[in-house]
Amino acid sequence: MEKQIVFSGVQPSGNLTLGNYIGAIKNWIKLQDEYDCNFSVVNLHAITVPQVPANLRKNTLEVLAIYLAAGLDPEKSDIFIQSHVPEHLELSWILNSISYMGQLGRMTQYKEKSQKSEENLNAALFTYPVLMAADILIYGTDLVPVGEDQKQHLELARDLADRFNNKYSETFVVPEPLIQKEGARIMSLQDPTKKMSKSDENENGYILILDDRDTIIRKVKRAVTDSIGIVQYTDEQPGVKNLLNIYSVLTDRPVEEIVKDYEGKGYGDFKGDLAIVIADYLEPVRDRYEEIIKDKEYLESVYKTGAENARKKARKMLSKVQRKVGFIPMI
Ligand code: AMP
Ligand code: TRP
Numbered sequence: 001m002e003k004q005i006v007f008s009g010v011q012p013s014g015n016l017t018l019g020n021y022i023g024a025i026k027n028w029i030k031l032q033d034e035y036d037c038n039f040s041v042v043n044l045h046a047i048t049v050p051q052v053p054a055n056l057r058k059n060t061l062e063v064l065a066i067y068l069a070a071g072l073d074p075e076k077s078d079i080f081i082q083s084h085v086p087e088h089l090e091l092s093w094i095l096n097s098i099s100y101m102g103q104l105g106r107m108t109q110y111k112e113k114s115q116k117s118e119e120n121l122n123a124a125l126f127t128y129p130v131l132m133a134a135d136i137l138i139y140g141t142d143l144v145p146v147g148e149d150q151k152q153h154l155e156l157a158r159d160l161a162d163r164f165n166n167k168y169s170e171t172f173v174v175p176e177p178l179i180q181k182e183g184a185r186i187m188s189l190q191d192p193t194k195k196m197s198k199s200d201e202n203e204n205g206y207i208l209i210l211d212d213r214d215t216i217i218r219k220v221k222r223a224v225t226d227s228i229g230i231v232q233y234t235d236e237q238p239g240v241k242n243l244l245n246i247y248s249v250l251t252d253r254p255v256e257e258i259v260k261d262y263e264g265k266g267y268g269d270f271k272g273d274l275a276i277v278i279a280d281y282l283e284p285v286r287d288r289y290e291e292i293i294k295d296k297e298y299l300e301s302v303y304k305t306g307a308e309n310a311r312k313k314a315r316k317m318l319s320k321v322q323r324k325v326g327f328i329p330m331i
Contacts, residue, residue, distance in 0.1 A: 002036075003034065003035055003036040004034075004035050004036070004142040004143060005035065005036045005037075005038070005139050005140055005141045005142050005143070005173075006028075006031050006035040006036065006037040006038065006141065006142070006143045006144070006145065006178075007037075007038045007039075007040070007135060007136050007139050007141040007144055007175075008024060008028060008038075008039055008040075008144055008145050008146060009039065009040040009041065009042035009045075009082065009135060010024060010025070010041065010042065010063055011041075011042050011043075011045050011046045011063075012041050012042075012043050012046050012056060012059035012060040012062070012063045013046045013049065013051070013059065013198070013199075014055075014059060014198045014199070015059075015062070015198055015208045015209070015210060016063060016066055016198065016208065016209045016210075017186075017196050017197065017198050017206040017207060017208055017209065018186060018196065018206070018207040018208070018209065018246065018278065018282075019147070019185075019186035019195060019196035019197065019206065020147075020198075020209070021070070021209050021282075022183040022186050022246065022249050022250075023146070023147030023148070023149075023180075023183060023184055023185065023186060024145065024146060024147055025066070025067065025070050025072075026070070026183075026249075027145045027178070027180055028070075028072060028077075028145055029070060029071040029072065031143075031145060032072070032073055032076040032077050033076065035142075035143065037076065037077035037078070038077065038078045038080075038139055038141075038310060038313075039067060039072055039077055039078070039079050039080075040079075040080055040081065040082045040085075040135065040310075041060050041063045041064050041067070041080075041081050041082060042082045042132075042135065043056065043060050043081055043082050043083050044082045044083055044088070044089065044131060045082070045128060045131065045132070046059075047124065048113075048122065048124045048125040048128050049113065049117070049125070050117075060081060061293065061296075061299055062293065064079070064081070064299055064302065064303060065289050065292040065293040065299060066209055066210075066285070066289055067079055068288070068292050068299075068302065069285050069286070069288035069289035069292055070209075070285055074302045074305065074306065078305075078306045078309045078310045078313075079302055079303065079306040080303055080306030080307040080309075080310050081303050081306075081307065082135070084303065084304075084306075084307035084310075084311075085307055085310045085311050085314050087138060087311060087314035087315060087317075087318045088131065088134050088135050088138060088314065089131070089134070090318055091134040091137065091138050091314075091317070091318055091321060092127070092130050092131040092133075092134035094321060094322075094325055095130050095133055095134055095137070095160050095164070096127055096130050097325075098160060098163050098164060098167065099127070099130050099156075099160065103156065103159070104126055104127065104129060104130070104156075105126075107129050107152060107153065107156070108149075108152055109128075109129075109149070109152075109153070110125060110126060110128070110129070113125055114126075129153045129156045129157075130156075130160070132153050132156075132157065133153075133156060133157035133160045133161075136154075136157050136175050137157060137160070137161055137164075137172045137173070137175070137317075138313075138314045138317045138318065139310075139313055139314065139317070140172070140173045140317060141173060141175045142173055142175060142176065143175065143176055143177075143178045144157075144175050144176070144177050144178060145177075145178040145179075145180075146177060146178070146179060147179065147184055147185060147186075148179055148184040148185040149185065149195060150177070151177055151179065154175065154177040157175055158174050158175060160172075161173065161174045161175065162174060164321075168324040168325060169324065171320060171321060171324060182245055182248055182249050182255075183245060183246070183249040186242065186245065186246060187238065187242040188200060188202075188205035188206065189204060189205050189206065189207070189219060189220070189222070189223040189224065189239075189242075190202050190204050190205040190222075190223070190224055191205065191224065192224065192238035192239040192241070192242045193238060203219075204219050204222050206219075207219055207220070207278060207282075209282055209285060209286070209289075210282075210286055210289060211282070212286075213279045213283065216275060216278050216279045216282065217275040217276075217279060220243075220271050220274055220275035220278060221271050221272070221275060223239060223243060223271060224239045225237070225239040225240050225243075225267050225271075226239055226240065228240075229266060229267065231244070231258075231259055231262035231263075231265065231267070231270050232259055233255050233256075233259055240267070240270075243270070243271070243274055244258060244259065246274065246278065247273075247274050247277060250277050250278060250281045251277055
């Protein structure tokens with residue numbers, strides 16, 4: 001039986017957080033043996049918000065190195081930089097032609113980001129989800145492992161696949177999101193009603209994958225909780241709930257068991273232990289990262305091979321799509 005196909009990506013827009021790790025990357029590692037996996041550093045998406053070119057360059061290699069440090073294996077998966085596979089853009093143009101302005105205008109991420117940059121709203125921010133659909137559909141992807149916040153974009157990708165298939169005949173696989181129940185949405189440590197995000201102005205709100213031990217411990221100790229003072233898993237205690245989620249995902253233990261451990265204990269003990277859980281978890285990733293980021297030749301070989309393989313697959317689908325919409329093949 002042929003392996004099912006997986007695609008996912010993270011934007012190189014600054015340092016990655018524990019939210020990215022738990023919501024996305026961590027789940028990719030275990031898919032590699034069973035699926036035909038494609039993982040991309042989606043730099044084309046990153047320029048929908050202002051970027052300093054030198055930082056974008058640096059962040060792109062950093063995300064690639066984090067992928068590898070986390071356990072993505074170039075022997076098993078195609079790991080590449082999005083702009084090295086321009087077929088995504090060619091497909092995205094075609095998909096734009098069947099995308100409705102109204103539907104794109106309803107995308108939550110667009111609404112949020114456009115409010116932040118009203119003065120110089122760019123067209124790419126608006127069509128961003130169409131490019132994301134192209135990323136996915138061009139590989140005939142079955143499964144897309146992402147965090148909860150990407151669900152709406154996935155829904156659009158599914159709609160576009162269906163719409164194209166109905167209009168031009170069966171072409172695309174309609175992809176399914178793969179969203180883990182726990183950890184799908186890691187919240188800010190300073191405001192547990194907001195998702196943990198690297199664009200938070202308050203750096204105590206997020207933990208970076210590359211934060212050092214002391215920083216992690218400090219941030220966890222400062223995490224906002226409540227005045228109830230009991231470690232329990234309820235919606236009335238969103239801060240504690242979020243910390244319990246992180247604890248549970250990183251230790252692979254059910255929340256109830258952890259809650260039991262802290263019966264009769266206060267938040268101090270709980271946060272102290274959680275800080276160590278997180279620091280211990282991320283330390284080996286950071287150590288491997290330090291090695292990999294120094295080895296530019298290795299990084300280059302990974303992204304070159306990844307893109308070469310990805311392009312072969314992407315070309316096939318693109319040619320098929322071009323024929324269906326009525327473009328004349330040159331050869
Ligand atoms: P981004 O940083 O927006 O490129 O997101 C990359 C991946 O990380 C996507 O699959 C997101 O759904 C996931 N992600 C980002 N932030 C969080 C969070 N706070 N909790 C869970 N998943 C997240
Ligand atoms: N939009 C995603 C995010 O912000 C990143 C992304 C781009 C992506 N293309 C994708 C994720 C394709 C999954 C599949 O997190």
